[in-house]
Amino acid sequence: xxxxxxxxxxxxxxIFSKMSYETVGPAALTRCLIVYPWTQRYFGNFGxxxxxxxxxxxxxxxxxxxxxxxxxxxxxxxxDDIKGTxxxxxxxxxxxxxxxxxNFKLLADCLTVVVAAQFGNAFTGEVQAAFQKFLAxxxxxxxxxxx
Amino acid sequence: MSLTEKDKATVKALWGKISKSSDAIGAxxxxxxxxVYPQTKTYFTHWSDLSPNSAxxxxxxxxxxSGVALAVSKIDDLTAGLLDLSEQHAFTLRVDPANFKILxxxxxxxxxxxxxxxxxxxxxxxxxxxxxxxxxxLSEKYR
Numbered sequence: 509x510x511x512x513x514x515x516x517x518x519x520x521x522x523i524f525s526k527m528s529y530e531t532v533g534p535a536a537l538t539r540c541l542i543v544y545p546w547t548q549r550y551f552g553n554f555g556x557x558x559x560x561x562x563x564x565x566x567x568x569x570x571x572x573x574x575x576x577x578x579x580x581x582x583x584x585x586x587x588d589d590i591k592g593t594x595x596x597x598x599x600x601x602x603x604x605x606x607x608x609x610x611n612f613k614l615l616a617d618c619l620t621v622v623v624a625a626q627f628g629n630a631f632t633g634e635v636q637a638a639f640q641k642f643l644a645x646x647x648x649x650x651x652x653x654x655x
Numbered sequence: 656m657s658l659t660e661k662d663k664a665t666v667k668a669l670w671g672k673i674s675k676s677s678d679a680i681g682a683x684x685x686x687x688x689x690x691v692y693p694q695t696k697t698y699f700t701h702w703s704d705l706s707p708n709s710a711x712x713x714x715x716x717x718x719x720x721s722g723v724a725l726a727v728s729k730i731d732d733l734t735a736g737l738l739d740l741s742e743q744h745a746f747t748l749r750v751d752p753a754n755f756k757i758l759x760x761x762x763x764x765x766x767x768x769x770x771x772x773x774x775x776x777x778x779x780x781x782x783x784x785x786x787x788x789x790x791x792x793l794s795e796k797y798r
């Protein structure tokens with residue numbers, strides 16, 4: 509089981525309470541598709557991903573970015589059993605979506621950058637450490653049911 | 656994943672805007688790295704103080720960023736341009752190259768914090784590729 513300090517719990521709760529899902533979700537996913545273009549392989553049916561401008565204006569990408577971020581809510585509410593919380597989603601990503609689990613880390617890094625930009629100087633090293641630890645647990649849980 | 660002419664232009668343009676803050680960027684990135692990735696502290700046991708904004712951290716942040724400045728100036732041939740630094744890292748410092756990725760990530764996070772408007776996704780990809788190139792050039796002499 510993952511041990512969380514009080515600081516980590518309150519930091520994660522604070523970040524997500526202040527987050528605008530409709531801004532951060534799309535920003536993180538579009539950034540991932542631009543910075544790591546091979547991740548576009550999973551979005552063949554999303555329409556025009558031809559260049560950065562197209563990706564940033566694509567409504568399917570925006571909608572899916574918001575969906576992903578709301579998916580993180582479940583982990584925020586169940587920090588003591590993120591592994592269990594995401595067991596089904598892990599199976600989905602493995603068996604149905606066939607996503608290489610290395611991609612989860614790429615999206616997590618983009619989310620970190622977007623949240624850092626939003627929070628500015630409030631995103632201290634300690635806050636970053638807590639946020640990245642949370643995302644690392646999420647990433648690990650999503651990759652857990654792969655075989 | 657080599658740098659295109661567009662990437663190089665993007666990197667140089669960003670550097671033009673941020674270089675006067677390079678000391679602050681270096682100090683923040685390094686201080687952050689030591690907190691977020693505590694295993695990196697193993698390389699600095701000779702410092703009296705590893706806390707963010709301590710004198711050794713600020714000083715070393717400056718050193719790191721002068722390396723980045725050098726890399727920007729030698730962007731057309733990073734391997735040749737960073738040869739001396741590569742030898743230093745390979746034979747003297749012996750930093751595990753996995754850590755180059757870690758520090759690069761921390762620098763990118765600091766750029767997002769300090770320059771949120773400039774650090775667009777297009778600039779992000781160019782800078783990420785640049786730091787990958789720098790890391791590769793630094794690893795050149797390892798084996």
